[in-house]
Every structure is written in C-alpha cells, then in structure tokens.
Amino acid sequence: MSVIDCINVTKRYGRETALENLTFSIEKNKITGIIGRNGAGKTTTLKILAGYIQESSGDVKVFSEHPFNSLMVSANTIFVDDQMNLPSSLNLAEILNNAEMFYENWDCELAERLFSYFSFHPKQTHDQLSKGKKSTFNMIIGLASRCALTIFDEPTTGMDAAVRSDFYRALLKDYLAHPRTILLSSHHLNEIEELLEDILLLKDGQVYLHMSLMELKELAVGLTGKKDEIQKWISNKEVYYESRVGINDNYVVVENTFTKEELAKLTATGITISQVASNDLCVYLTNTSKGGIDDVFK
Amino acid sequence: MSLNNVTLATATKKLYKYKLKANIGLLNSLVFLQLIAVLFSLNGVGQMGTGGNGFSINVYYYSSTLVIAFTMLWAFIHSIFLTTKTFRYDDFTFVSNRIASNLSNMVFLATASLIAALFAMFTSPLLKVIAYFLLDHEVLLETGIFYSPTELLLGFAATTLYIFLFSALGYFVGTLIQLSKLFGILLPVIFFGTLFVEARAGQSNLLITMGTFIFTESSFLLFIIKVVCLSSLLFGSSLFLSNKLEVKQ
C-alpha cells in the first residue's frame, strides 16, 4: 500500500520551474532518503507532500488525499526542518505540551527522555538556542509526534557529529519500535545510508532514480586500470564518472551490466574492480559533466 | 500506524487554545497603549468655553473615548500582525489547514477584543482619579446620575464590537498585504489620499458615509447586525483570499 502518490507533479515559481513531471510513489512504513544536489527540488517536493505549498499541475496524494489544506494529512504528517516556526513567547516545555495537544500519538515519555538526554532547559525559549540545538529540539518534536508520515528536511543542520549519530540511532530505534513512513533528506548520504531502505534521487526537478539502496549499490562499478584497456570494455556502456589516477591509470564508474565471465576477464587484464560508495555514486549521477569539478580546471 | 482523523472544529479549538498561550504577548502593547491614551486624555477629549462679564467658564470633558479609539487602532495593527508569516506559519508547524488557521485567528481576535474592551472601559475610573488629584478644577461633574447596569453592559458590548470590527478590518488589510506587498503601499495611499482630497474639497463623502454608517447608528440591534455582517464579510473575504497562500520559509 502506498502512502504517497505523485503523478506528473510540476511546480513553478513564476518563470522558474522547480519540479517537472515528478512521478513516484512511496510505500507504507519505509524510510526513504530524498537525495539530490542543491536546487534539485528536495525541499519543494517535501513541502508539497506536507501540504505547505501547492503543486502547479499534476496529482499529489498523501494517504489518498490531496495534502494542500487537508486536515487529515496535517494531523498525520510532521515536517521538520531547521526553520521550523516555533513561538518565542513559549518556553521549550510549553512548546512540547502544545505539540502533545496537537498530535494524538505523541509520546510524552520519549520527548522527556530525549529532552533531558540532550540537556535542554525547560525554561529556555526556542530562539535562544544555537543552530544545532534548534535542530536537535525540532528532531525531538519530529520523533515524539509519531506521525504516520514523518518528514525530515535536512534535520542535522548545525548538529555536531556526536549529536548527528545520536539522532540517527534514535530515529532507527524509534522506527523499529513504531514503524512509519519516514522521508529523510540529507546531504550526508554516507551517514544515513544504514538507515535507508529506498532512495529517491532528484536531479533538476525530476526523479532521476527511485530504488532500494541494495539496487543502488549494484547499479555501478568502479574500474581502475590502463586507459586503453578500460576503453575497450566501456565503449557500449554508460559512463558516470571518469578521472585520472596516477600517471597512466584511469578510474571510471560505469553501469554494472557485466556478466560474471566479463568481470573475471577484467580482473585478468589487470583492471581493479571496486564497489562505488552510494554517496559518491549519487554525486556522479547528478553531476552535469563526467569529470566533476576537475573538468573546470582542465 | 493507524491514521488519526481530525474535524475542523477540533483543529480550530486546539489552534485557538495554542494561540491564547503563544500570542498573549500581543496584549503587552495594549496595556502600554491604553496608559498612553489615558495620558493624552488628560488634556480633555473635548472643551467648551463660555464667558460672562468678568468671568469665563471652561468645561473640559473627560471620557475613555480616546482610550477606546487607541484600542481600536491597536486591534487594527495587531490583526495585521496576525496575518504575517511569523504568525501564520506557526500554525502549520502543528495540525492545521488554512480554514482552521483563519477561524482560530478570528476566535482569538474576538477574545482579544473582549479583553481589550473590558480594560478600556475600566480606564474611566482611572481618568477620574487622576483628574481629581492632579488637574486644576473648581467643579467636578459627572453626566447622568449613575451608570445603570444596562448601560454598562451596552457600552461594554458596543466597545467589544467596535474593537472586533477594527480587528476584522486589520485582518483583511493584512491578508491583502500577504497576497501582494503592493497593497502595503497602495492601501495607505488610497486611504490618506481620500482623506486629504476630501478635506481639501471641503466635503467628504466616502469616509464620512462609511463612518456614519457605523458611528451614528443609534439602534443597538441594527448596530450589532451591521458590525456582525461587516466583520463576517471581512473575515470571509480574508479566508477566501488566503486559502491559496503557501507556507514558504
């Protein structure tokens, strides 16, 4: 059963097109990573799903309802980002009390435990917090609200490494105890890799690929070896990335359509086969040129 | 995880409860504004002079009129603030849609009008005490023998309605400004333009007509009907216009 269905969703801001014919659906109780470069349309997509903004055309369904102006979607969705609007007139404890009033599934105990674990002071106000602390507090709300659709847009902004890893662990543990649909957008794919089941890769406002992380890992291989040798093998394959290693060697990332025999031959000709890290692959996939930033300095 | 269903009424009620706590700070300025209005009122809100031979009599009027006027102004501005992003987006952090957000604002403004009117009415005795102790006077007079309970209730209700009407007006103006910043310039220009043009022409039509429609209505029942209709129209239009407003950070 899918929780989110988007068909041909387009969003324009004036003459700018932020999303173009986005089509995807997300199944229930999966953790999906929304990956993409800056300006790929991650935040726009997530805000449309949360009912914050309205698509220009296309069909969006969250829990089988159009999210814009839907109370049902709002009641079962929480959108957490670093700019979450929380009043400065209430202190942190009061904010948590209010959140409890709004969200039926609110886990008061979890909220309190996280609150004291991250050593917040109840009398503090949200605008007195540092950037990382703000994100941490928002994360507590995101987790404790136990919404059927939980959206984290760049939730770790400003957090230090220790808090980030704490957050990921907390998210995973709570997800295992209370499965729900979680969308997580982040720049650090390598950090959230273990959490994710699926990834949705956006590029220029379009879905570039949407698959499970396992499939992503199988998608491409890295080949290192003599340029000429490699060239023979990859002439009819899609090359995602290419760079020079050492004096004569090349490193290329190509689509993984090699058969087992081919792979054996490759190794025999002195080409090293390596797995490509998902994070790197995503960067390569969404690059506009094959050589990345190196191309600029050629 | 099972899905929760929320009715518009519950969502509005929760947002309203939340606003009572979160937006209460807006009442700070009310207190200061009313005290400033009391200070301004010490000049008397009106004056009448008459003279005989060898003596003159100056009657200075004191009433909460200025305080009420300031409170209406406060309601107007404070409602504009309520439509700005900072306040609007707060709702969407929690459970809301645009209808619930607008409705809860309306109920919140009604509550604020009630409190503001109550405070405004109670500045009358304050004026009296200050005038008695601090101002020169030979004769201290009070119109009417006393305020009958009906009169007090009537005054309180009318003051509340006035303040609420100005809240509705401010809310509408604020919504227009949210739709396009152009209104932020256009509306004051139109307002002051009309004011000055009419003042120069020596005869006023539009503003006076609108003013008399409300301010000179002597039947309380008709007054209620007029204010309720106008406020509903203003809030309704605001709701209609803001139903497409997005939450952009």
Add this chain to the structure above:
Amino acid sequence: MMLLATFLPIIIVIGLIVIFSMKQSRTKRKFPISGAKTRSLLIGYSVFLLVVLVFSFFIPVESTSNNYIISQEELDKKHQDFYDAAHQGSLDTFDSAHVAEKWTFSVEDDALYLETRNTDYLGVSVFAQRKEESDGEVEIAYYTTRPMVEGFDITHLINPTVIKQEGNTLFLQQGEDVNVHVTKFAKDFTITQFVGKDTGLMNHEYTSVQVGPSILFLRIPNDLKLVDRSDLYIQFVGSGN
C-alpha cells in the same frame, strides 16, 4: 471625522510605536516577551484598574441630571422677572435672587458720588431706592441670579463688584476675573451612541451654563443726592430721584 483629523498625527505616532515594538519582539526576536511575563503584566494591570475603580467611588463628584435643562425662553423670563423684582424693590423676596455680598457705608455729605475705577464696563446694573428715613447710611447689596453649570451652583466662585469709599465718593470696580475650570466626566461614545439624544464620536452632551445678570442695589437715605459720574444709568425704584 474631525476627531480623526485632530488625532491623526498622534495615531500615526502611536502606530509607529506599536509596529516598532512588535517588530522588535517578533521578527527580530531580540526581546522576546514570555507568556508568563505577559500574564503577570495583565494581572497587574487588572488589579491596578480594580483598585482605582474602588478608589474612584470615594471621589466627590457632583452628579448632574437632566432636570437642569431649561429652555432659552424660560431663562429669559427668569431674568426678566429678576429685573422686574428689582424695579419693584422686592428682590429680597424673589426666589432666584441671591445676595452675594452686602456693604454699609456712612455718608455725612448731602451728596454721594458714584464713579467706576479701572473698569470700562461694570457688568452690573445699578438700582437705587430711597429709604423712608434719612439716617446717613447707604446699604448696598449685590444680587445675582444663581449662576449654574449643569444645575451645580457656582455662585460662591463669582467675585462681586469691589466698592471702596473715599470721602463722599464710592469707587466701583469690577470684581477680579474668574475662570471656572469645570471638569466633566462624560460617558463613552459607545454608550451615548445608543442612549441619549446625541450620537457620534465627538458630539458631547451639551453642558448647560446659566449665567444670569447681577444687580447692585443701593438703599440710600431719603435726603441723599446720588450723582452718577460714570454713566452708570442708575435706575431709581419707587417715587422720586
């Protein structure tokens, strides 16, 4: 609308203050005012207003009623009656007349001169009546109709004519100018709009001020000759001058 024009500058200033203070507390979030502080401020304000309310009950304020309002004709008639009574020499028995001050001067000469001093116009009518006897005593009384503000008697605030005797001359001088400052607490326009005749933001209830004429009444010895040196137009009551 006149009110609007008058208070427009103030309103604009206040508006700016409000906008400024709100901007400070919300947008820049520099001085966030916590809900708890606001609550204590509101409670404090309420208590303050309530205390003031209780206190205000003890302030002696003259309550006016609508009974004092009389028509111009009635007023004119009242003043005419006042003069008529003077002409008949019966002011003492006239209800509305009030003696604000009395003087008695002894005159030894057979003539008494009346002269104004430092006064262009002595806003008082002078009447004279010869007594039966010739005792050398001039009795003067200053009569007023009671001046009223909304039915509240302000006679005690009026300064009567100042009279000084120098030899056989009486110098009359206008009493010192009096400015009566009346503080009137009016009902709010939100009440008067629906009760009472006057409506509107600025139309205050009319304050009735009745200031009638005053008369300087001289009772002189039978044989005294009264000489008017300052065009006072002394009106003699009864027979003979």
